[in-house]
Amino acid sequence: MISYKPFQKMLIDREIKKTELMKRARISSATMAKLNKNEYVSLEVIDKLCEVLDCQPGDMMEYVKRSEEEESG
Template sequence: MAISYNRLWKQLIDHGLSKTDMMHRAKISTNVLARLSKGEPVSMDSMEKICTMLGCNIGDVMEFIPDTENGGIDA
């Protein structure tokens, strides 16, 4: 299963914020920002900080993309 943060980047554009602005305002680390930029998982605590800062829900900033090889069902 893959994680996409494309919705987060769209939110930042809509709010006129850079990734660095988000990092400072949400009080997340550079490591978290790097993981987001690479499409890697981050903690729910970090996602909560980002959602609180943007005033949105988690589905507004990320989505899970099912693995198409097995129909989205993990064995």
């Protein structure tokens, strides 16, 4: 599964508020909620965030192997 923990850490490290980022990247609160819950977001969203944050997609997300419990649940 894809985790956006690096994205969350980046916001904290750079002291960027989520509301400020939503305005600058022109993304909705629903999209921000998806990022907070490690749910699917489009590449268009990733593109917007990378532009605003001046980073690469790999700086914002990481692949985390699912445990067997998660796969069967």
